[in-house]
Amino acid sequence: MGSARLAGIDIGGTKLYALVTDAEGKILGRAKKKTRPKKGYAAVLERVEACFAEALEAAGVAREAITAVGVGAPSAITPAGVAVDAPNLGWKDAPLARDLEALLGRPVRLDNDCNCGALGELSFGAGRGHASLVGLFVGTGLGGGIVHEGKVLRGHTGLAAELGHLVIRHGGRTCGCGREGCLEAYASKTAMGRRLRRAVEKEGRPTLLTELGVEDLGSLRSGLLARAYREGDALTREVVDEAADYLGAGVASVITALGPEIVVLGGGVMEALGEELLPLVRASARRSTFPDAAFAATPIELGTLGDDAVALGAVALART
Amino acid sequence: MGSARLAGIDIGGTKLYALVTDAEGKILGRAKKKTRPKKGYAAVLERVEACFAEALEAAGVAREAITAVGVGAPSAITPAGVAVDAPNLGWKDAPLARDLEALLGRPVRLDNDCNCGALGELSFGAGRGHASLVGLFVGTGLGGGIVHEGKVLRGHTGLAAELGHLVIRHGGRTCGCGREGCLEAYASKTAMGRRLRRAVEKEGRPTLLTELGVEDLGSLRSGLLARAYREGDALTREVVDEAADYLGAGVASVITALGPEIVVLGGGVMEALGEELLPLVRASARRSTFPDAAFAATPIELGTLGDDAVALGAVALART
Numbered sequence: 187m188g189s190a191r192l193a194g195i196d197i198g199g200t201k202l203y204a205l206v207t208d209a210e211g212k213i214l215g216r217a218k219k220k221t222r223p224k225k226g227y228a229a230v231l232e233r234v235e236a237c238f239a240e241a242l243e244a245a246g247v248a249r250e251a252i253t254a255v256g257v258g259a260p261s262a263i264t265p266a267g268v269a270v271d272a273p274n275l276g277w278k279d280a281p282l283a284r285d286l287e288a289l290l291g292r293p294v295r296l297d298n299d300c301n302c303g304a305l306g307e308l309s310f311g312a313g314r315g316h317a318s319l320v321g322l323f324v325g326t327g328l329g330g331g332i333v334h335e336g337k338v339l340r341g342h343t344g345l346a347a348e349l350g351h352l353v354i355r356h357g358g359r360t361c362g363c364g365r366e367g368c369l370e371a372y373a374s375k376t377a378m379g380r381r382l383r384r385a386v387e388k389e390g391r392p393t394l395l396t397e398l399g400v401e402d403l404g405s406l407r408s409g410l411l412a413r414a415y416r417e418g419d420a421l422t423r424e425v426v427d428e429a430a431d432y433l434g435a436g437v438a439s440v441i442t443a444l445g446p447e448i449v450v451l452g453g454g455v456m457e458a459l460g461e462e463l464l465p466l467v468r469a470s471a472r473r474s475t476f477p478d479a480a481f482a483a484t485p486i487e488l489g490t491l492g493d494d495a496v497a498l499g500a501v502a503l504a505r506t
Numbered sequence: 507m508g509s510a511r512l513a514g515i516d517i518g519g520t521k522l523y524a525l526v527t528d529a530e531g532k533i534l535g536r537a538k539k540k541t542r543p544k545k546g547y548a549a550v551l552e553r554v555e556a557c558f559a560e561a562l563e564a565a566g567v568a569r570e571a572i573t574a575v576g577v578g579a580p581s582a583i584t585p586a587g588v589a590v591d592a593p594n595l596g597w598k599d600a601p602l603a604r605d606l607e608a609l610l611g612r613p614v615r616l617d618n619d620c621n622c623g624a625l626g627e628l629s630f631g632a633g634r635g636h637a638s639l640v641g642l643f644v645g646t647g648l649g650g651g652i653v654h655e656g657k658v659l660r661g662h663t664g665l666a667a668e669l670g671h672l673v674i675r676h677g678g679r680t681c682g683c684g685r686e687g688c689l690e691a692y693a694s695k696t697a698m699g700r701r702l703r704r705a706v707e708k709e710g711r712p713t714l715l716t717e718l719g720v721e722d723l724g725s726l727r728s729g730l731l732a733r734a735y736r737e738g739d740a741l742t743r744e745v746v747d748e749a750a751d752y753l754g755a756g757v758a759s760v761i762t763a764l765g766p767e768i769v770v771l772g773g774g775v776m777e778a779l780g781e782e783l784l785p786l787v788r789a790s791a792r793r794s795t796f797p798d799a800a801f802a803a804t805p806i807e808l809g810t811l812g813d814d815a816v817a818l819g820a821v822a823l824a825r826t
Contacts, residue, residue: 262797271797318662332763334654341765342638343803351762351796355676356692356755365794367755372676435676435687442668443652443763445661474685476671477582477591483663 191247193255193292194500195234196299199223199274199326204237205497206245206252209505211310213494215245223275230275235289254293256500257286258302260329262345267296270345274326295503299496301338301347303489304331306499307450311491316447320440321489322349323453324433325408327362328370331499332444338503350374354435372432375455378411379404381425394419408458415459430463434470441484442476452489460488511567513575513612514820515554516619519543519594519646524557525817526565526572529825531630533814535565543595550595555609574613576820577606578622580649582665587616590665594646615823619816621658621667623809624651626819627770631811636767640760641809642669643773644753645728647682648690651819652764658823670694674755692752695775698731699724701745714739728778735779750783754790761804762796772809780808 189209196203198221206215217240219233234257242249259282261272267283269275283296297305304313304321313319313333321331330349332339340346350370351363361368362376371377383403385391394414400406414422437449451460451467468486475481491498509529516523518541526535537560539553562569579602581592587603589595603616617625624633624641633639633653641651650669652659660666670690671683681688682696691697703723705711714734720726734742757769771780771787788806795801811818 262799270799330763334659339654339764341800342767343765343800345797345800345803346763346765348762348796348800352672352759353755353794354673355678355687356674356752356794358675363796365796367675367794368796432676435673439672439759440763442671443650443666443760444659445663445666447662474673474676474687476668476683476685476688477665479582479590480661480663480665480668483665 190253191245191251192501192504193238193241193252194497194504195238195255195257196302196496196500197221197230197234197257197259197275198299199260202234202237203493203497204241205494205501206241206247207501211498211501211505214247215241215243217241217244221275227277227280231285231289234286238290249291252292254295254504255286255290256302256502256504257282257294257296258299258496258500259296260299263296263298264344267294295506297338297500297503298331300329300331301340302331302499302503303329303452303495304333304450304499305338305502306491306495306497307452307489308333309502310498311495312450312487312489313448318446319448319450320349320444320446321450321452322433322436324374324451324455325453326374326376328374329453332446349436349440352436352439354432354439369432369436373429373436375406375408375411376404378425378429379406382406382421385421385425391421393421395422408454411455412458415462426459426463427466430466431470434467435474437467437471437486438474441471441480445480446484449484449486450489451486452495456488457492464488510573511565511571512821512824513558513561513572514817514824515558515575515577516622516816516820517541517550517554517577517579517595518619519580522554522557523813523817524561525814525821526561526567527821531818531821531825534567535561535563537561537564541595547597547600551605551609554606558610569611572612574615574824575606575610576622576822576824577602577614577616578619578816578820579616580619583616583618584664587614615826617658617820617823618651620649620651621660622651622819622823623649623772623815624653624770624819625658625822626811626815626817627772627809628653629822630818631815632770632807632809633768638766639768639770640669640764640766641770641772642753642756644694644771644775645773646694646696648694649773652766669756669760672756672759674752674759689752689756693749693756695726695728695731696724698745698749699726702726702741705741705745711741713741715742728774731775732778735782746779746783747786750786751790754787755794757787757791757806758794761791761800765800766804769804769806770809771806772815776808777812784808
């Protein structure tokens with residue numbers, strides 16, 4: 187059998203990542219596949235199994251040596267392991283933990299992807315050595331994860347830490363979720379894209395992004411956003427800086443309410459533009475955190491795990 | 507010596523309350539005094555001691571029978587028991603726990619008043635039987651307390667749960683704390699008073715409140731606000747209903763982020779107008795909580811302990 191091994195799987199809307207690690211989280215093998223959610227639930231699960239098998243092979247580890255498989259998915263997850271609603275995958279009330287256990291043949295521990303991301307950064311990344319952490323992950327949407335006293339805070343329904351839907355401007359912009367004034371409606375890439383599109387289409391403002399060949403500002407890649415930002419495109423700067431300002435207000439609320447030991451910012455937008463945005467987010471958070479001493483006592487840092495954050499958090503979950 | 511007895515003291519900006527209870531929190535005696543903060547720190551502490559002595563006498567309990575005294579104070583409290591900043595009392599960095607232990611002659615457990623209020627409602631009030639609770643206390647200011655897995659959540663600095671300073675409208679109204687867009691700047695009695703005053707003084711709007719003899723709308727008593735509201739005064743309704751709407755958005759953020767088993771609303775304004783405001787707060791919270799299932803799973807209730815909430819929470823703290 188050999189010594190205990192763990193696995194972590196990140197089921198994303200676009201990609202699947204699988205990692206096999208030793209008991210300390212050292213990566214022994216990895217694999218990556220496209221998710222292809224349009225092929226349906228069963229087909230995605232088959233691809234998860236294939237990705238897991240590939241990572242096992244890359245690691246030279248037998249399936250039986252895996253103590254448990256942690257899995258992160260972009261959905262609210264019930265304590266019973268049901269993926270309640272995963273819009274990017276088209277799943278509703280999918281009994282994911284049970285189905286994956288049957289398919290992978292190993293015990294499965296399932297959680298929301300951002301909960302895993304936060305746990306990953308705490309266990310192996312920017313939050314190492316801390317007992318509490320709040321993670322904010324800025325990409326297409328804006329996800330959150332809270333670790334309190336070493337454990338993921340899921341609330342009594344398992345639905346907590348949806349920090350993209352904190353009310354940051356009551357009565358303000360409509361969010362993708364249909365509510366008004368959510369943080370995600372101001373600080374996600376989708377929010378920025380909408381803002382850019384309106385400025386170009388309705389106000390006729392110029393932007394380097396159209397010169398860079400972006401056709402749909404609403405589904406802009408983070409890399410192009412970063413390029414236009416770095417080249418000093420005025421519209422991009424205006425829109426991105428405003429988003430960073432709102433993100434800072436969200437960070438402030440989180441520190442004011444929870445007093446975590448550290449706040450970690452991750453996700454595609456922060457990976458692409460983190461160095462530029464971090465000072466803006468900190469400045470905004472400083473203005474809005476109560477009291478000043480709480481801001482002073484709380485580092486706000488970029489995540490260090492990049493694309494591995496969720497899968498490594500899943501490994502940490504498997505270890506518990 | 508007799509069996510173990512506990513005490514709880516609420517040091518408010520205006521009044522002091524002391525309770526003596528049995529080990530289960532049954533009240534055996536009580537006392538109440540004016541705080542008179544203008545007389546200074548040492549004089550207030552003497553009044554606390556006198557109030558405690560009076561409660562002991564009313565209960566017929568010897569001081570030595572008190573296992574521990576819980577104390578709630580309107581200040582951020584450090585883990586070492588220092589009251590960092592109590593604007594209503596005029597205290598800064600006061601070593602309150604140490605000084606009270608010396609004065610009362612019993613072990614003291616000190617916490618922020620709203621943390622105590624939340625713990626009180628969980629232990630003996632509306633949240634009885636629950637393991638997690640968020641309390642929002644609407645009075646002159648707007649205070650918050652969070653109990654998670656049976657314990658007060660204080661954050662790593664001891665400064666957490668300052669829910670009156672959640673950013674609810676980024677870039678919005680200036681709060682008493684100097685920041686912009688805090689919940690307290692929209693949903694506290696002070697915020698309502700400012701709004702009323704502006705409408706009367708700047709817009710010349712009529713209100714029953716002036717007929718009721720209110721001279722300073724900025725320091726209105728809750729009872730008069732409730733009377734004008736119940737008598738259908740249009741301006742009062744408009745202002746109070748808007749505050750309730752913002753409070754509901756704050757409740758939504760708290761449920762979305764933390765997923766507590768119950769949210770409890772207390773404080774002077776809720777005691778005076780709770781039955782009227784609760785449906786408005788719930789309706790607003792329903793619109794803004796993510797996801798819908800989290801709202802559906804979370805009762806939002808009025809506190810049941812009234813003026814005893816903080817002192818009874820202090821008793822619960824003394825018991826731990």
